Amino acid sequence: MAADADAFRTKFRKMAADPFAFYRGSACLFYADMATLEDRWGDERTSRVWIQGDLHAENFGTYMDGEGRIVFDVNDFDEAYLGHLSWDLRRFAASFALLAWRKALGDDVIGELLGVFLGSYLDQVEAFTRSDEDRSFALTRDNTQGAVHEVVLETTARTRIGLLDRLTVVERYERRFADLPRNRRLDDDERAEVLAALDRWQGTVHPPRRRHDVAYGVKDVVGTGGFGIGSAGLPAYTVLIEGYDQALENDVVLSLKQGNVAAPSRIVGDPEISGYFEHHGHRTAVSQRALQANASQFLGHTEIRGVGFVVQELSPYESDLDWEDLTEPDEIATVMAQLGRATAKLHCVGDADSDHTLVPFQTEEALTELLGGRREEFVADMVAFAHSYARRTQDDHRLFVDAFRAGRIPGISSSGAHPTA
Numbered sequence: 001m002a003a004d005a006d007a008f009r010t011k012f013r014k015m016a017a018d019p020f021a022f023y024r025g026s027a028c029l030f031y032a033d034m035a036t037l038e039d040r041w042g043d044e045r046t047s048r049v050w051i052q053g054d055l056h057a058e059n060f061g062t063y064m065d066g067e068g069r070i071v072f073d074v075n076d077f078d079e080a081y082l083g084h085l086s087w088d089l090r091r092f093a094a095s096f097a098l099l100a101w102r103k104a105l106g107d108d109v110i111g112e113l114l115g116v117f118l119g120s121y122l123d124q125v126e127a128f129t130r131s132d133e134d135r136s137f138a139l140t141r142d143n144t145q146g147a148v149h150e151v152v153l154e155t156t157a158r159t160r161i162g163l164l165d166r167l168t169v170v171e172r173y174e175r176r177f178a179d180l181p182r183n184r185r186l187d188d189d190e191r192a193e194v195l196a197a198l199d200r201w202q203g204t205v206h207p208p209r210r211r212h213d214v215a216y217g218v219k220d221v222v223g224t225g226g227f228g229i230g231s232a233g234l235p236a237y238t239v240l241i242e243g244y245d246q247a248l249e250n251d252v253v254l255s256l257k258q259g260n261v262a263a264p265s266r267i268v269g270d271p272e273i274s275g276y277f278e279h280h281g282h283r284t285a286v287s288q289r290a291l292q293a294n295a296s297q298f299l300g301h302t303e304i305r306g307v308g309f310v311v312q313e314l315s316p317y318e319s320d321l322d323w324e325d326l327t328e329p330d331e332i333a334t335v336m337a338q339l340g341r342a343t344a345k346l347h348c349v350g351d352a353d354s355d356h357t358l359v360p361f362q363t364e365e366a367l368t369e370l371l372g373g374r375r376e377e378f379v380a381d382m383v384a385f386a387h388s389y390a391r392r393t394q395d396d397h398r399l400f401v402d403a404f405r406a407g408r409i410p411g412i413s414s415s416g417a418h419p420t421a
Contacts, residue, residue, distance in 0.1 A: 049347055051088045151322070
C-alpha cells in the first residue's frame with residue numbers, strides 16, 4: 001500500500017463489488033482463518049502437498065503446454081506453495097458457494113454440485129493410484145465436454161499474430177510495442193537492468209524438451225502495472241523478443257512480474273520449504289512447473305535489484321472459463337466434474353514423480369490411505385465448510401465495504417484525490 005496506494009484503492013473497489021470479488025482478493029484472510037481451523041484431513045503427508053494456494057472457481061482455464069497441446073487446467077500460480085491438500089478444496093468449495101449464491105442457486109443444489117466436484121476429484125485420485133499417468137494426464141479437446149470443451153475449441157482458434165496486432169505496431173519493418181496507456185517507456189539505466197535480468201532468466205528455463213528454438217533477441221521493453229486483483233502495486237515489465245525465425249509474425253511477448261508473498265506461506269512455518277526458494281519469483285516458477293508437469297518453454301525466473309520476478313510468455317492461448325452463461329445445474333454439473341479431475345491432476349502431479357525434492361511421496365497414495373472408508377465423511381465436511389465459510393465471507397465483505405467507505409483502512413482512502421472544479 002505504501003508503494004502504490006492508488007493501485008490498492010483500485011483493487012479494493014473491485015473487491016467491494018460483491019462477496020465473491022472480495023473473496024478472490026483476500027486469500028491472506030482465508031489463510032489466517034485456516035491457521036485456526038483444526039483439519040482432520042491433514043496428516044504428516046497430506047499437510048505437505050504442493051497446492052495451488054488460491055483455488056477459486058475463476059482460476060481455471062486454458063493454456064498451451066510444452067508439447068503444444070491446448071490444455072484446460074488451473075491457470076494461476078501466484079499463491080502456489082506447500083500446505084494442506086484440503087486448503088485448496090475448501091477454498092474452491094467456498095468460492096463456488098459464493099458464485100452459486102450470485103446465481104440464486106439454493107443451498108441443496110450447491111451441495112449437490114460440490115458433491116459432483118469432490119466425487120470426480122476423488123475418483124481421479126483413485127485412478128492415479130492404479131496407473132502412472134498423472135504426469136501425462138490432461139484435459140484436452142479429446143476428453144472434455146460442455147462449456148469446458150467449448151473454451152478449449154475457442155482457444156485453438158487464437159493466433160500469436162492476433163496477440164501481436166493488439167499489443168504492437170510495425171514501423172519500417174520493425175515491430176515494437178504500441179504506445180498504450182498502461183505502457184511506460186524505460187530510461188537507459190532501467191532498460192539495461194531488465195536486459196541483464198533477461199540474460200539471467202535464460203539460465204533458469206529447463207523444460208524436458210523444446211518444441212522450437214527461439215532466438216531470444218530483445219526487440220522492445222516497456223514497464224507495465226501488475227496483473228489481476230492480486231497483483232496491485234507490483235512492478236512488471238513486458239518484453240518483445242525475436243521468435244522462431246526472422247519473420248515478424250512469430251515474435252514472442254514475455255511477461256516479467258514481481259513475485260508476491262504466497263498467502264499459504266504466511267501460516268506454513270517449515271524452514272525446509274521456505275529455504276528451498278531463492279525468492280518469490282523462483283517459488284512461483286518452480287511451483288508452476290511442479291503443478292503443470294509440462295509447462296511452457298518460456299517459464300523461468302530472474303532478479304531485478306535483488307527482487308525476484310517470474311518470467312513467462314504472455315500467451316494468446318490462455319482463456320478463462322466464463323461462468324456468466326452457466327446458469328442451470330445440469331450444465332454446471334458437467335463443468336464441476338471436469339474441474340474435479342483437473343484439481344486431482346494438480347495435486348497428484350507435483351509429488352515424488354516431479355523434478356524437485358519437497359514432496360517425496362505419491363500424493364494419491366497418501367490421500368487414499370488417509371481417507372480409508374471415510375469418503376462420504378470427507379465430502380460432507382467440505383460441503384458444510386463451503387456453506388459456513390461463504391456466509392462468513394458475506395459478513396466479512398459487508399465489514400470491509402463499510403470500513404473502506406468510511407476511510408478506516410490505514411493507508412487507503414475511499415475517494416483518493418479530491419476532484420477539482
